[in-house]
Amino acid sequence: MPPATEAELFARLDALGIAHATHRHRPVFTVDEGADLKARMPGGHSKNLFLKDKKGALFLVCAISDSVINLNALSKTLGAGRFSFGPAELLARHLGVEPGSVTLFALLNDPDRAVTLVLDEALFAHDPVNFHPLRNDATTAISPADMLRFIRGLGREPIRLAFDAAGLATRIEPSASSAHIGG
Secondary structure, three states: OOOOOOHHHHHHHHHHOOOOOOEEEEOOOOOOHHHHHHHOOOEHHHHEEEEEEOOOOEEEEEEOOOOOOOOOOOOHOOOOOEEEEEOOOHHHHOOOOOOOOHHHHHHHOOOOOOEEEEEEEHHHOOOOEEEEEOOOEEEEEEOOOHHHHHHHHHHOEEEEEEOOOOOOEEEEEEOOOOOOOOO
16 A cells, blocks of 8 residues: 555544644755754654664654654663664655655554654644654644644554653653553
């Protein structure tokens, strides 16, 4: 099945009653590369990491752009193996996007829930929050409540973590005892 298109994403948001606004811009591949664009868009901007642990488990970490994330500590917090960035082939197969376009919205392309979603609690302090709409030449803004509505509309519950200044994570929910890795 081909990956969802931007139009299909917007149709899904509309069907869920999620208000969204999209800004077109030049392609950006990193948080730093798009700093000038973000300065002109309201809300919190995300960075999205596609990670694979040494056991083969896949994770999508969606964080506020200026959060520091210590990947070694994060893997321990999640009970995962040592993290590396997921290769482009796995990214395309499981989330249907290319490097530079990693986004929360790509979970639309993971109906088997092979990728575990990790959300930075700092995203909830911003309204709106901004993510690429499956491509890196646009940014789509939604409210934090609607971000959760989108995630739950896919039948998922995120692992919510708070990152401190050193990039160490504290689990917000679900509690460590009730969480399970893999979806």
